[in-house]
Amino acid sequence: MSVHVEARNVTKRFGPTVALNGAGIAIAEGETHALLGRNGAGKSTLVSILTGLQAPDEGEVLFSGEAAPALADRDAWRRRVACVYQKSTIIPTLTVAENLYLNRHQTSGRLIRWGALRRSARELLDRYGVDVDASALAGDLGVEQRQLVEIARALSFGARFIILDEPTAQLDGPAIERLFERMRALREQGVTMMYISHHLDEVYEICQSVTVFRDARHVVTRPVSELPHDELVAAMTGEATTAYQARSRTPGTSVAISATGLSLRDRYQDVALEVRAGELVGLAGSGSSGKVGLAETLVGLRRADTGTIVINGTAVKPGDVPSALGAGLGFVPQDRHHEGFVPLLSIAENATMPIAHKLGRFGTVFPSRRRARAVQMIEDLDIKTEGPDQPVGDLSGGNAQKVVLARALSDSPAALVVINPTAGVDVKAKQSLLGAVEDAVERGAGAVLVSDELDDLRICDRVLVMFHGRVVKDVPRGWSDPELVAVMEGMEE
Incomplete structure (x- = not known):
């Protein structure tokens, strides 16, 4: 299987702080690849580099073997990668259709062709199985629906690589399973995904491979099926970690x-x-x-x-x-x-x-x-x-x-x-x-x-x-x- 996205020997410094130290990741085409690590491990910095928001001080980023575009070429980046963040980027006062095609409205002269815009939005949502009304106000959507709209918007640019950053943090069990169903369907369509989460059980359920960062460095990359839970936690923390043990206590009377x-x-x-x-x-x-x-x-x-x-x-x-x-x-x-x-x-x-x-x-x-x-x-x-x-x-x-x-x-x-x-x-x-x-x-x-x-x-x-x-x-x-x-x-x- 060919490599779709690769970061090689990436180093990034912010003043005296080394956010990434010779780290890297290689994600195969059509796989869902987890990126794990404790807060401060360098995950967010890598995301900013893979999405073209920042350039590495050292190292390189490749898409399907080709060098990443220049930072200033935002359209080229959007055609290669998109990120669905934990904090939604949907504009609540606009409709779903307007969010999907923000700054890409179909026009006739100086006038926006609203009918064509809504038709394109409905076709896009249908193509990726997103059950949301294109005319609905985005602010009225639930968290789950907003995330699916963001995924559809990312795919509309032509990107076949999507980064999902803590997508389940505000979802309940049934909504998480519905999200996973959409992810599996996208994978069958050839979409490559990088999945960031602190929920290790989700990694074992939805991902094929996992990469762990610790203290700004790459620690391990393995197929999920070959990495037991205890070893994964040890890779993230540098030590074996047991589940939190609740304390016994006797409540008062007031x-x-x-x-x-x-x-x-x-x-x-x-x-x-x-x-x-x-x-x-x-x-x-x-x-x-x-x-x-x-x-x-x-x-x-x-x-x-x-x-x-x-x-x-x-x-x-x-x-x-x-x-x-x-x-x-x-x-x-x-x-x-x-x-x-x-x-x-x-x-x-x-x-x-x-x-x-x-x-x-x-x-x-x-x-x-x-x-x-x-x-x-x-x-x-x-x-x-x-x-x-x-x-x-x-x-x-x-x-x-x-x-x-x-x-x-x-x-x-x-x-x-x-x-x-x-x-x-x-x-x-x-x-x-x-x-x-x-x-x-x-x-x-x-x-x-x-x-x-x-x-x-x-x-x-x-x-x-x-x-x-x-x-x-x-x-x-x-x-x-x-x-x-x-x-x-x-x-x-």
């Missing part, structure tokens, strides 16, 4: 979070829950179960149509985030990019936002106090950074998520709501994040953990499973994967 009669149209109905101090309760279910909407209601991001919420003994104002925070609640949102941090602000500024009023007098913040608190947070959560003044936007995904969690924990909350805390982060970062949540619970916080990953939910004292907007079962610790999945998919109550 109630940290309680909700009664919560209902929100089209999301969930008549939900009641009670989380005691020192207790960690999981929320599980499919993407349509209502679990995220319920969690966002608890913190005030959504306003329930009916019901009451009490945080640490205080009835909070419905749909009011300051009211929930004032009652002693900490929160890690689902989308760290849009809701979790301000990328241009420093680690210190982001992490201490909830306690800024405690770091000075008369409405001012003493920089020395803020810096000292930030230094302690960096140490507690093992945030890999140049220091507290580094902008959060410059951090890897796992370290940025640690800053978001640091902010949630900054005021020693009595209650904690955490949504998908380990999405898009590596094995070591997952352990650190889950450990920090358990630390908070052991200090007396009552916590709700929402996650699409079963391994995250193992640290919970019990798991509430939601199905079609209702809590259908309270599952105690010690469950098996088949048992929990059966309830989540509505096969058992």
Whole structure:
């Protein structure tokens, strides 16, 4: 089988930092090839080089044996490669058709031929089996549909090599399987794919080969079938890594979070829950179960149509985030990019936002106090950074998520709501994040953990499973994967 894409002996430096050190990858035509590595291993830098956003300091990139185009020739790059990023590049205020042919509108003189545009969009979507209305507003699409539209747009340029960067980070189980079905169909049509993920089970399911980077260097390339799970983890981390072990604990008697009669149209109905101090309760279910909407209601991001919420003994104002925070609640949102941090602000500024009023007098913040608190947070959560003044936007995904969690924990909350805390982060970062949540619970916080990953939910004292907007079962610790999945998919109550 011929090599479709190859990076040879690539080195890339950013000042004193060596992002890639003689690294490389070779991807055969028509295969799905995984690129793995911990955050900071060099994956994102390689993606930027393979897509022509940056040139390597040393080394070369080849497409079907030919040298890559000049960086300035963007059309030539689009004909060779496209990337579907974890953070969508779809413009929500435009229709699907307009997104597919942005800056490539068919015109008659100076006028856009809207009918022809929509017909071309429908033909493109049909060709690649994307069941989306070309006239629909892109902002109304779900995450799964937006990703498929981005794949179709990439293929419309003629690219036969697609990079998928953490495509399942915000998808539930059925949506992931539908994505994999489309990927298998594209592979049968001869499309080559590079797949980046922190979910190793997905790599074994969808990929034929795997390459691992560690500390900016190439470590191994092997067929997936010849690389056992333990060896793969060891290649990524430099050591054997075991699954995170949940701690045993005894919850207190006081109630940290309680909700009664919560209902929100089209999301969930008549939900009641009670989380005691020192207790960690999981929320599980499919993407349509209502679990995220319920969690966002608890913190005030959504306003329930009916019901009451009490945080640490205080009835909070419905749909009011300051009211929930004032009652002693900490929160890690689902989308760290849009809701979790301000990328241009420093680690210190982001992490201490909830306690800024405690770091000075008369409405001012003493920089020395803020810096000292930030230094302690960096140490507690093992945030890999140049220091507290580094902008959060410059951090890897796992370290940025640690800053978001640091902010949630900054005021020693009595209650904690955490949504998908380990999405898009590596094995070591997952352990650190889950450990920090358990630390908070052991200090007396009552916590709700929402996650699409079963391994995250193992640290919970019990798991509430939601199905079609209702809590259908309270599952105690010690469950098996088949048992929990059966309830989540509505096969058992």
